[in-house]
Amino acid sequence: MGLALKTYPTLTAAGEALAAQATARYIGGGTLVVRDANEGDLRFDTYVSASDPELSAIAVTDGQATIGAGVTMAGIVREPALGFLAPAAKAVGGPAIRNMATVGGNLFAPTPYGDFTVALVALDASLDIEGAAVPVTDFLTGRETIYARALVRAVSFRLPAEGSFRFAKVSRIRPKGLSIVTIAAVVEERSGAITSARIAYGCMADRPIRAPAVERALIGKARTKDGIAAALAVATEGTSPPTDAIASAWYRSEVLPVHLGRLLLSP
Amino acid sequence: MTKVPVQFVLNGEEKAEFVESGATLLRALREKIGDTSVKAGCQQGTCGSCAVVVDGELRLSCLTLAERCGGCSIETTGGLAHGEVLHPLQRAFNEGFATQCGFCTPGMIMAAKALLDRNPQPSREDVVEAISGNICRCTGYEPIIQAILAAARANSLSAA
Ligand SMILES: Cc1cc2nc3c(=O)[nH]c(=O)nc-3n(C[C@H](O)[C@H](O)[C@H](O)COP(=O)(O)OP(=O)(O)OC[C@H]3O[C@@H](n4cnc5c(N)ncnc54)[C@H](O)[C@@H]3O)c2cc1C
Ligand code: FES
Ligand code: FES
Numbered sequence: 131m132g133l134a135l136k137t138y139p140t141l142t143a144a145g146e147a148l149a150a151q152a153t154a155r156y157i158g159g160g161t162l163v164v165r166d167a168n169e170g171d172l173r174f175d176t177y178v179s180a181s182d183p184e185l186s187a188i189a190v191t192d193g194q195a196t197i198g199a200g201v202t203m204a205g206i207v208r209e210p211a212l213g214f215l216a217p218a219a220k221a222v223g224g225p226a227i228r229n230m231a232t233v234g235g236n237l238f239a240p241t242p243y244g245d246f247t248v249a250l251v252a253l254d255a256s257l258d259i260e261g262a263a264v265p266v267t268d269f270l271t272g273r274e275t276i277y278a279r280a281l282v283r284a285v286s287f288r289l290p291a292e293g294s295f296r297f298a299k300v301s302r303i304r305p306k307g308l309s310i311v312t313i314a315a316v317v318e319e320r321s322g323a324i325t326s327a328r329i330a331y332g333c334m335a336d337r338p339i340r341a342p343a344v345e346r347a348l349i350g351k352a353r354t355k356d357g358i359a360a361a362l363a364v365a366t367e368g369t370s371p372p373t374d375a376i377a378s379a380w381y382r383s384e385v386l387p388v389h390l391g392r393l394l395l396s397p
Numbered sequence: 398m399t400k401v402p403v404q405f406v407l408n409g410e411e412k413a414e415f416v417e418s419g420a421t422l423l424r425a426l427r428e429k430i431g432d433t434s435v436k437a438g439c440q441q442g443t444c445g446s447c448a449v450v451v452d453g454e455l456r457l458s459c460l461t462l463a464e465r466c467g468g469c470s471i472e473t474t475g476g477l478a479h480g481e482v483l484h485p486l487q488r489a490f491n492e493g494f495a496t497q498c499g500f501c502t503p504g505m506i507m508a509a510k511a512l513l514d515r516n517p518q519p520s521r522e523d524v525v526e527a528i529s530g531n532i533c534r535c536t537g538y539e540p541i542i543q544a545i546l547a548a549a550r551a552n553s554l555s556a557a
Contacts, residue, residue: 132399133419135464157462161442164421164460168440177419177462204454224530225508226448226455306529 133167134176144180145260145281154178156281158200158232161223162239185234185283188212196286199234203246206233214295218249218314221299224306234282237266238273241336242308242376245299248338251330252295252314253287270337290316298393299332300385302376309333310377311386313393317348324348324357329390333382334369343367344390358394362387403463407432408476416463422456423447425463426473434475434503438532445531448504449473455511457530472510474503485548485555486510495544497535504531509545517552519545 136154138144148154154176157163163177185200190211197206206212206219207228222231222245236246237257247266255266259280266285269277296315301307312332318325327348329341347361371382400415403425414429423440426432426449438446440459447459450472477484483491486506496502505528512519512527519527524545533541 132417134399135401135419135462160462160465161457161460164462165441167419168421168459179465223442224445225511225527226445226457226530227442229454229456230460305526 133174135179136176137179137181139180140182141180141185141281141283144178147178148279148281151176151178158235159202159230161227161231162235162243180281190289193289194286195289196284197233198284199232199237199282201233203228203231203233203236206246214290215249217297218246221245221297221309221312233285237269237282237285241372242333242374244332244338245309245312248312248330248332249295249297249314250285250287251338251340252297252316252328253290254316254328255285255287257285258283267340270339273337291318294318296393296396298389300389308376311371311382311389312338313386313390315393317353317394319353322352324351324353331369331386333376334366334371334386336370336372339368341365341368348394353394355391355395358391361394362391365390401464403467405466405468406470408472418464420463421459422449422451422461422463422466422471423458426458426471432473432475434473436500436503438500438504443532444501445504445508445528446501448507448531450507450511450514453511453514455508472507474506477506477510484510485551486513486545489544489548489551490541493540493544493547495536495540501531501533501535505533505541509548512545513549513552518549521546 136147153174155163155174157177157179185198187198188201188209189196203219203222207216222228236244250266256263257266257269259282294316299312300310309332314330316328327345329344330338331341332338343364344361347364351357365387366383371379373379399418401418403416404413412430416425416429423437426435435458436446438444442457442460447457448455449458451469477487486509490496508528508531524542
């Protein structure tokens with residue numbers, strides 16, 4: 131069966147087309163959608179895309195970054211002003227996937243995917259959904275319900291202070307493998323003490339999540355082995371990791387504190 | 398079944414075809430244009446055997462819609478040799494026993510070509526990274542890595 135591809139000049143027009151046809155699906159880079167079609171997914175018969183140049187734009191001004199939802203992982207890696215995010219973009223698939231995979235598609239990618247989104251959660255990013263600013267964590271909570279057919283135009287966040295962003299993807303195969311656990315952290319320090327911490331996990335629930343217990347336990351502490359001990363003790367609080375072909379829930383819970391500790395203590 | 402026109406440059410030659418709407422570039426190349434140098438493996442993005450270079454970037458043809466390639470320049474292994482003269486990568490794969498069953502080879506070579514076009518003198522680490530989306534069940538990868546490094550050396554000798 132042939133699938134139709136309908137391309138619209140604006141995201142708004144694409145959104146109207148999606149709303150009008152229940153069997154239409156938005157296509158970003160297509161790495162997940164076309165795979166579904168190849169596997170015989172009959173729930174959709176039409177791809178909807180938008181050619182709006184704004185979707186592939188990156189703007190970094192006054193400490194604020196805005197990334198169009200159609201920017202690819204390779205596009206992030208190439209952007210000098212987003213150098214700190216390159217490790218998160220490079221964590222997605224191999225080189226060909228990174229030339230195709232978009233930021234918007236990554237927000238919708240089911241676990242064990244969504245590595246880049248873990249970074250966005252730690253950055254406390256805000257999504258532009260039909261002109262409204264939606265916090266990324268709110269979006270993720272409503273991803274399969276209120277936002278299931280919403281179109282994301284862009285993501286934006288304040289640039290983290292120099293050296294405060296850390297990212298690690300743990301996988302069995304290097305350099306490319308699916309995630310056992312992915313961790314992103316934005317930890318700011320002053321006079322040897324942690325003043326703010328945002329910690330995000332991938333593969334520790336059915337979607338990327340924050341780790342508020344860890345964040346609380348880090349405040350006021352030194353970023354040393356002893357200083358982070360209390361935070362590591364609560365590392366798995368609020369998590370419900372999946373068991374899949376990559377790792378069991380038990381294994382993920384066992385290794386999370388080890389990798390979180392290494393990440394927090396990394397230079 | 399709806400047919401849609403697609404038009405692109407394949408290995409330097411203009412191509413215009415009608416393909417089934419929503420067809421992947423992989424199907425368009427193999428079934429319509431007859432370029433069977435592009436291999437259909439998993440069709441899930443996992444194996445890399447279908448990798449081609451589109452406007453200088455490595456892509457998986459199994460996950461790319463042919464209709465989205467209008468006006469693009471596409472390179473496949475089918476276009477690398479000049480008559481009897483193999484491309485340096487093909488020669489290095491051949492001489493270095495980097496091909497056994499050969500199924501992964503076209504994708505590996507295109508991944509390597511995308512790398513060398515951008516970075517003519519890659520490190521071993523660069524090579525491993527460049528082929529990290531390509532699976533080989535036969536060689537154990539080492540001969541492939543060595544062949545790509547040998548092709549890079551041969552290129553630098555011929556450029557000198
Ligand atoms: C072999 C392979 C390896 C992979 N490895 C990884 C990995 O290591 N890490 C990882 O995180 N992911 C991985 N992925 C998954 C995927 O490639 C990425 O998550 C990618 O970022 C998805 O983006 P896309 O543009 O290709 O999405 P698409 O396939 O285009 O879309 C995915 C979903 O998102 C929706 N969507 C896309 N853009 C928007 C938008 N702007 N607004 C609203 N909805 C939108 C689509 O409707 C669809 O439901 C892998 C995939 C494959 C095939
Ligand atoms: S056939 Fe395209 S990646 Fe396997
Ligand atoms: S040579 Fe057989 S899969 Fe690589």
